[in-house]
Amino acid sequence: MxxxxxxxxxxxxxxxxxxxxxxxxxxxxxxxxxxxxxxxxxxxxxxxxxxxxxxxxxxxxxxxxxxxxxxxxxxxxxxxxxxxxxxxxKVSQVAPIDKLSVAIAIILSVIFLNEQISTLGIIGVLLIISGTILLIYS
Structure with missing residues (x-):
């Protein structure tokens, strides 16, 4: 849910x-x-x-x-x-950078809240960051 x-x-x-x-x-x-x-x-x-x-x-x-x-x-x-x-x-560039907060939140949750992240989770964070970079320069 x-x-x-x-x-x-x-x-x-x-x-x-x-x-x-x-x-x-x-x-x-x-x-x-x-x-x-x-x-x-x-x-x-x-x-x-x-x-x-x-x-x-x-x-x-x-x-x-x-x-x-x-x-x-x-x-x-x-x-x-x-x-x-x-x-x-442009919305098409600002919004993806704003959503980079997802990757930042995950990183901060690992550092400050001691949350665990799997290998797939790490790959996902790296993909979010990579995708954001691609969208900025598209």
Missing amino acids: WWIFALLSAFFAALTAIFAKVGIKGVDTDLATAIRTVVILILAWGIAFFRGGAANINTLTKQNIIFLVFSGIATGLSWIFYFKALQIG
């Missing part, structure tokens, strides 16, 4: 690139990021309240809060740089 959610995530991430490229035409990218963030804020809190997740807010630990804040900061910075890159670059 997790892979269905992952595929939906990839699909909506692809739509994000297309919609953003059209939406940021002639717009300050910081303003565009702020507008996008407000929409996501409303959507995320709406879903959290509707599905009952907001009721568990008092169960968050200090570590949960700290790392969710760090994740939010990283997400915000990612969006700011992504929108700027989309404004001046």
Whole structure:
């Protein structure tokens, strides 16, 4: 079941690139990021309240809060740089570089979370990096 959610995530991430490229035409990218963030804020809190997740807010630990804040900061910075890159670059080149985050996340998970990676996993990471390089220069 997790892979269905992952595929939906990839699909909506692809739509994000297309919609953003059209939406940021002639717009300050910081303003565009702020507008996008407000929409996501409303959507995320709406879903959290509707599905009952907001009721568990008092169960968050200090570590949960700290790392969710760090994740939010990283997400915000990612969006700011992504929108700027989309404004001046082609979606067909910016999106693959952005998705290089997959390979980077795998590498960081091995280093910091002690996750194991198989030989096929290593080959996959190298293929992602190679494919990204090919798409940049295509």
